[in-house]
Ligand SMILES: O=P(O)(O)OC[C@H]1O[C@H](OP(=O)(O)OP(=O)(O)O)[C@H](O)[C@@H]1O
Ligand SMILES: O=c1cc[nH]c(=O)[nH]1
C-alpha cells in the first residue's frame with residue numbers, strides 16, 4: 001500500500017474551515033466537494049488513458065482519452081456520498097458503484113448493509129471515496145471486497161486519516177495494489193475511535209444529523 005498526503009496550502013486552508021465546529025452543513029458540503037477536486041487531481045495521476053486521433057480546426061493531432069474499461073468510483077455511504085459529485089466531475093466517463101457500510105460505535109467494527117457494484121471488476125481501476133480513515137476497518141473491508149472481485153488498482157481518497165488507520169491498512173493490505181490519498185494524517189484516535197483533532201462525525205456534519 002502507498003500513502004500520499006496532499007501537502008498544499010489550499011487543501012490545508014479548506015481543511016481548517018471544514019474542521020471548525022462553527023462550520024454549518026451547507027458550507028461543509030461545499031468544502032468537502034472542493035477538497036475532493038484537489039485530492040482527485042493527485043489521486044488520478046495514474047488513471048489509464050489511450051491514444052486518440054483528432055482534428056483541431058488547424059491540424060490533425062494525437063491526444064489521449066480515459067481508456068476502457070472505465071474507471072469505477074465507489075462512495076462508501078453515507079459520508080462518502082459527499083465526495084461523489086466532485087469525483088465524477090473529474091472522471092466524466094466513470095461508472096459508479098455503491099457500498100453502504102456503518103461502523104458499530106461500541107465495537108468499532110464495520111458492517112456492510114448495501115452492495116451495488118459490478119460482480120466482475122477484473123482489470124478495473126477503482127476510486128473509493130470516504131472522508132474519514134479512522135481505525136481503517138471500513139476501508140480495509142471495502143478494498144478487500146473490490147480486490148476479491150478482481151480490481152487490480154484501488155485508490156482510496158480520504159479527507160482525513162488517523163495514523164492508527166494508516167498502519168492497519170499497511171498491515172492488512174501489504175503487497176496489494178492500493179494507494180491512499182489524504183488531505184492530512186492527524187495526531188491519533190481517541191477512546192471512542194474518533195480522529196483527533198479531526199472534524200467530528202463526517203456523516204452528521206454533511207447531513208445535519210446528530211448521533
Ligand atoms: O476507519 P473506521 O474506524 O472504520 O471509521 C471510518 C468510517 O466511519 C464513518 O462512517 P460511519 O460508520 O459513521 O457511517 P456514516 O457515513 O453513515 O455516518 C466514516 O465515513 C467511515 O466510513
Ligand atoms: O473521527 C471520525 C471517525 C470515524 N468517523 C467519523 O465520521 N469521524
Ligand SMILES: [Mg+2]
Pocket residue numbers: 079201202203204
Ligand atoms: Mg457517521
